[in-house]
Amino acid sequence: xxxxxxxxxxxxxxxxxxxxxxxxxxxxxFRRNKASVVALIVxxxxxxxxxxxxxxxxxxxxxxxxxAEARHTINxxxxxxxxxxxxxxICARDGQDRNPDWCGWIGEDALVLVQELQCxxxxxxxxQRQWCYLLGGDSSGKDWMTQTVYGAQVSLAVGVVGATMxxxxxxxxxxxxxxxxxxxxxxxxxxxxFLYGFxxxxxxxxxxxxxxxxxxxxQDAGRKGLVGFLLNLNKEMxxxxxxxxxxxxxxxxxxxxxxxxxVLSYREKEFVEAARAVGATDRRIIFVHLLxxxxxxxxxxxxxxxxxxxxxxxxLSFIGLGVQPGTPSWGxxxxxxxxxxxxxxxxxxxxxxxxxxxxxxxxxNFLGDGLRDALDPRMRGT
Amino acid sequence: MNNMPKTRTQATGPTSRMDGKxxxxxxxxxxxxxxxxxxxxxxxxxxxxxxxxGVTFHIYEGETLGLVGESGCGKSTTxxxxxxxxxxxxxxxxxxxxxxxxxxxxxxxxMRRKMQMVFQDPYASLNPRMSVGRIVAEPLVVHNIGTKxxxxxxxxxxxxxxxxxxxxxxxxxxxxxxxxxxxxxxxxALALNPKFIVADEPISAxxxxxxxxxxxxxxxxxxxxxxxxxxxxxxxxxxxxLCDRVAVMYLGKLVEVAESEELYTNxxxxxxxxxxxxxxxxxxxxxxxRQRIILKGDVPSPINPPVGCNFNTRCPVSVDVCFSQEPELxxxxxxxxxxxxxxI
Ligand SMILES: Nc1ncnc2c1ncn2[C@@H]1O[C@H](COP(=O)(O)OP(=O)(O)OP(=O)(O)O)[C@@H](O)[C@H]1O
Ligand SMILES: [Mg+2]
Numbered sequence: 109x110x111x112x113x114x115x116x117x118x119x120x121x122x123x124x125x126x127x128x129x130x131x132x133x134x135x136x137x138f139r140r141n142k143a144s145v146v147a148l149i150v151x152x153x154x155x156x157x158x159x160x161x162x163x164x165x166x167x168x169x170x171x172x173x174x175x176a177e178a179r180h181t182i183n184x185x186x187x188x189x190x191x192x193x194x195x196x197x198i199c200a201r202d203g204q205d206r207n208p209d210w211c212g213w214i215g216e217d218a219l220v221l222v223q224e225l226q227c228x229x230x231x232x233x234x235x236q237r238q239w240c241y242l243l244g245g246d247s248s249g250k251d252w253m254t255q256t257v258y259g260a261q262v263s264l265a266v267g268v269v270g271a272t273m274x275x276x277x278x279x280x281x282x283x284x285x286x287x288x289x290x291x292x293x294x295x296x297x298x299x300x301x302f303l304y305g306f307x308x309x310x311x312x313x314x315x316x317x318x319x320x321x322x323x324x325x326x327q328d329a330g331r332k333g334l335v336g337f338l339l340n341l342n343k344e345m346x347x348x349x350x351x352x353x354x355x356x357x358x359x360x361x362x363x364x365x366x367x368x369x370x371v372l373s374y375r376e377k378e379f380v381e382a383a384r385a386v387g388a389t390d391r392r393i394i395f396v397h398l399l400x401x402x403x404x405x406x407x408x409x410x411x412x413x414x415x416x417x418x419x420x421x422x423x424l425s426f427i428g429l430g431v432q433p434g435t436p437s438w439g440x441x442x443x444x445x446x447x448x449x450x451x452x453x454x455x456x457x458x459x460x461x462x463x464x465x466x467x468x469x470x471x472x473n474f475l476g477d478g479l480r481d482a483l484d485p486r487m488r489g490t
Numbered sequence: 491m492n493n494m495p496k497t498r499t500q501a502t503g504p505t506s507r508m509d510g511k512x513x514x515x516x517x518x519x520x521x522x523x524x525x526x527x528x529x530x531x532x533x534x535x536x537x538x539x540x541x542x543x544g545v546t547f548h549i550y551e552g553e554t555l556g557l558v559g560e561s562g563c564g565k566s567t568t569x570x571x572x573x574x575x576x577x578x579x580x581x582x583x584x585x586x587x588x589x590x591x592x593x594x595x596x597x598x599x600x601m602r603r604k605m606q607m608v609f610q611d612p613y614a615s616l617n618p619r620m621s622v623g624r625i626v627a628e629p630l631v632v633h634n635i636g637t638k639x640x641x642x643x644x645x646x647x648x649x650x651x652x653x654x655x656x657x658x659x660x661x662x663x664x665x666x667x668x669x670x671x672x673x674x675x676x677x678x679a680l681a682l683n684p685k686f687i688v689a690d691e692p693i694s695a696x697x698x699x700x701x702x703x704x705x706x707x708x709x710x711x712x713x714x715x716x717x718x719x720x721x722x723x724x725x726x727x728x729x730x731x732l733c734d735r736v737a738v739m740y741l742g743k744l745v746e747v748a749e750s751e752e753l754y755t756n757x758x759x760x761x762x763x764x765x766x767x768x769x770x771x772x773x774x775x776x777x778x779x780r781q782r783i784i785l786k787g788d789v790p791s792p793i794n795p796p797v798g799c800n801f802n803t804r805c806p807v808s809v810d811v812c813f814s815q816e817p818e819l820x821x822x823x824x825x826x827x828x829x830x831x832x833x834i
Contacts, residue, residue: 130619130662294533378615382678384575385607386629387599400619 134404134482144478147471154468158260252460258436259461263418263468265348266355270417271410273356274363279399279406281360282367287375287394297368300361308358312420315354316429346435351424355417366409370402404483412476415469422465438465494636494644495603495683514551514686514718515572519544520581522564522571526793540792541567543742544581546819549686554712554719556733556750558726558765560789564742565722566610569688572720573605574598585686603633606679610691612671616663622649622674623659629681648677653707669700673707680711688720693728705732727769730754735825738762741800742792744819748826758828760805761785799831807832 138144285296323339342349374380375398383393422439424430426446431437438461445451445458523538541564549555557565570576572583574590583590585605593601606629609615616625626645630636636644646656652673663671672692679687689708693701709732711717723729729736730750737747738761746759757763764783771777785804790796796803799812811831819829 129621130664133662133664291533378609378611379617381570381575382607382609382615382675383617383628383632385573385602385605386632386678386682387602388628388632392632396620397617401617 138478138482141478141481143474147474147478150467150471151475154260154471155264157257158264161257161261252441252456255436255441256438256460256464259438259441260464260468262346262348262431262435262437263421263465266351266421267414267418267472269352270355270359271414273352274359274413275406275410277356277360278363279367279402281364283371283394283398283402285364286368286371287390287398300364303361309420309423311358312354312424313429315357316350316424319350319354320429343432347430347432351421351430355420359413359417363406363409367402367406370405371398374398374401408476408480408484411472411479414472418465418469492633492635494630494640512551513548514586515549516584517548517572518546518582520546520568520571520583521579522567522576523579537793540742540795542571543795545742545744547737547744547747549718549720552716552718553734554721554732556729556736557720557722557739558729558736559724559739561724562789562792563739564792565724565739566690568739569607569690569720569722573607573688603682604684605686605688606682606684608672608675608679608687608689608692611695612668612675615675616671618663621660621662625663625674626677626681629678633682644681648680651680651711652677668696669704672696672704676707676711680715684717686718686720688722690722691724694724725769726765738765741789741795743800744829745801746828747819752823752826758822758826758833759830760807760832761801
């Protein structure tokens, strides 16, 4: 048994070779990019926090949705006995410099609320005080920590669902268009060109306005049926359902173009021709030969598109067209500054959700960069 | 489930190949025109690339026919159209007497087991996301042949056949050199035990040192398995010792077909002569006197080929008739066909 050329790159152990595959190689490449690995860890932590958001609520003591709700859900009997009760006048309404540090962190109304709930000891240990409002609160008594944690759920859901939906729709659309070509391709691409002409954000805003209108009309008419069911579901989801639909309805357009381009480039590759020469069916060619090659670059593109989805949600919630009032969302939290003020005095109101937003989107960007090095064969070796 | 094909070894050597002279493949007036479309919403055909424009030849069982011509003259298109990877615009392709151009669906799929293709680019011809084992087994999977275990055995056998270690099955294409990849491509082509293989410039992309290895392997396989090749190449030097007969192509048409030695020693068409004049000769004395015939001008566009003989724009010996009448491919000597007004 002779092997003709000895020039093959044997640098891995035999055992490693047995396990070698493009996906494993990708993982090896990914690991080399330190920033991306850190981003992956950061995202894992954010995901973990979002999933366990419920437990963070107890830390914050106040329910995330409305400060008022907390009044009913928290049993004062479980709280450490406070004696004496804190002096409500401890944070003066004027003259910031006389106040303890934490005064600026807690909105004035909230302070009253907090005192009612006896959730901090007044003297003399400041760390204990802040335990209630680790990241401060807003003037209606919402705990910013809890809001942020629940807001992570919304942002991540929007990012993941937006990416998944646009990937699936875009992939199906792009593969059909690119693989079958000809007239089908022509018509499908003209539709995309047409849709591409619209500014996405304006379209999403209009869609959201439309959904809100429909919801109002249905509520007025008290009707049931599928629309009623969807409206209810949307309410249950805090307005996320319609947000997903609006995002999904538009985000796939760019992805479909990319998918088509990739399919076109692979369709003419000789290994596809070889499969055809062997007698492989269209289905086999699409699923065995095209999809595995097209998927990598598309996943990269989707990962890099996630920050866009997250920002869109935050923006919509900021202007009041995103999640429903009461659903914690980083965009809605930021808008608190707009409606209640506190740009200078209560900096945490702006800072906390903004930092969360920036960290999350940056992490997705770095992750996408790493994935590009690892998954996009066109980038291999560069 | 179908039965596993057995690699049949054939006792007859290369010398006995030509004796029977049974025709395996017959191509008649084959045409492949690629439409050029225009229009934004309603596309209509404005012109056509006449990539293959009336080609007639046959291939004997067990022989190697070389198909030679400059880049873009339609060699690959000819090969692909024969295998029905492109559906011909016109003409007929008969394989073992069966008209391929009329076959569809499962009937065509059954015929595909008998004819396979080896590709030029060793990097593009193997799916980077499939292991070598899956690549070589694909023809068996597509035709639902054998159990998983039988397929594995067959893959190992095939890898050995092309000179690769069967241990490689779990590796991926990027771990192999160009020559090894071509061997993998050969193993895939052989999986269904075909009779006929179109080899589309299988060695052009390889280092010179490796070219010979692959050519030798192909010859060895031909002798052992009784294969018939259509071997596409872009210059004559490469095919000389490999091919029994050679067909020279120019701008979608055949200009000359002859047995290898005959073509090299007695080229009749001015285009063949020009091509041959560019081939270095090993004999230093002959090489000294070798006159290169430099053709004037460029190859005309296959969209608008010249009227009459399509070589007339570059032909050093053209006369009036060449500009009005298309020459036919005529057998001027036994087994020596030429399409030229000046030869008869
Ligand atoms: N799918 C296609 N669509 C349109 N035109 C094509 C297509 N395939 C080939 N052609 C055109 O047909 C002509 C012949 O191409 P072909 O690939 O058969 O040439 P070739 O002789 O194999 O060249 P090479 O030596 O470069 O491989 C070229 O002009 C090419 O541009
Ligand atoms: Mg070619």
